[in-house]
Amino acid sequence: MFFGLPLLTGIVVGGAVALVVVLLALWGLMFREAV
């Protein structure tokens, strides 16, 4: 159980948010600033 949620819901929703954050962080790290 995850905050009273079924484990699947916790993993799917938490995983989706984490995935988006990681992808956007990667975007930030790979962004090339013009010098």
Next chain:
Amino acid sequence: MADALTLALIVLYFVILVGIGSWASKKIHNTEDYILAGRSLGFWVFTILIVCSICSGMTLLGVSGFGYASGWPGIWEQIFVPLAAAFCIIFFGVKLNAIGKERGYLTVQDYLADRFESPRALRGLSAVAGIIVSLIYLVGQYAAISIVLVWLFAIPHWQALLIAGVIITAYTVVGGLYAVSWTTLFQGGILIFGVLLMAPFVIASAGGLEHINTVIAGVDPNFVEPWFPSPAYASYAYATPEFLVSFGILLMVGLACAPHVINNVLAAKEARFFKWAPLVAFSIYAVVMFLVKFTGFAVRSLVEEGTLVLPNAVNAQDYSFIVGVEYAMPNVAFWAFFAVIVLAAVMSTTDRLMLTVGTSFAWDVYKNILRPSATDNEVLLVSKVAVVLGAGGTLLLAINPPEMLAWLIWMGIGVMLATFAVPLLAGLYWRGATGEGAIASMATGLAAAGIFGYYSKFVGSLPVHFSLYALILSALAMVVVSLVTARSASTTLDGTRTGWFIQSPRSAPGAGTPGETWLVDHDSPRQQ
């Protein structure tokens, strides 16, 4: 509902907005200042402007209402909508901002006209479609504002509309995007701070998230699942996996290419803002949206336990946030602040929409189609008059809102997706996309959205959101027509940085304009 403190706070809030508008008016010297704030928006003003242009009155009222009615399967909305901000910045912003500065675009229609070498037809079609969708959206925003003011002050509907309309119109007309962006920073700050402050109280008052989830699982076990099983078995259970896919595309891409959202990317001062703006915008927006959604869950739990009763109204669930805060925070000072928060959410989208309608008409229709010889001052004047007329017209419509207003607003988002997504994405990333293809794609998307939207509303339900069908047809029209028509000139494609990249993969930092060297040798053999 209103007391002296609430009234004083709201008056103070309005005075600050008008003050910002007055300050902003001194910075307006030409059309570029008015439409794009002189391309001067700093990181936070730009990021909060993108977030709050998307985040409307629906965020507080509709999101908690959706949470109340559907439970966890609706949580994807809280990921898709904030993703719209990130999608807009990454897939549209990086390129459009750079090209916009180089080629002097004031609106996204400037880009479409330039890239597709269609100074009148495509510009006109996209401007008119954008204005109509924005006007529909605007009626919805005004209706939401009046609900809040009527509920706060128990004043007649028309008075509430008049007060809000006059104030928003005043600062938007005099200050253009300078006023809209800075008032949005102020309003966005209030909204974010307010939700962070109040939502935890409501959730705690319902016994915490674990208890809330247990209670709503007792109402329907699927309320705590990540989606409803397919096929949907109840009116609230439409968030099935296949529907959620179409819903995700609709929200993430459709909102990203809405005229009042995408035009903001042209106003960012520096390209380096696009490095972290997607993550910051998503994070701020997602935290706010999740909290509001949890408030909806909390109120459902309180209602199921008999602690709270929702008003006897057609859209009773949309009162969740209001009723929840009223219950959890009876202190009058918080209550007054809450009134301002709700107003901030609604008004920060309304002003941006009004400015979009006004500038789109003045720049794209009047200056670029009807009267190319118009002077800068003339365009500015037309822009201001168009804002006033747009506000007046939508205010009149909002006094007696169409019965199907909610459907019209969703229809508007569907139309934005079906009309703008393909021409914009194909224009930016596919060198084979042609002007004829863009016009065919836009017209097909518009017509298909109307047909499928009508079908899903009045004939029979569809397994996915109607806009997905229209989007697919729009993409097909783009591909087929582009393949049989002459492609745009290479100089145009190179000048508009068209190609399968966001930032050019070959050019090293500091080695000149990204994309220049890479573009030329990647054309396919098919030429004019």
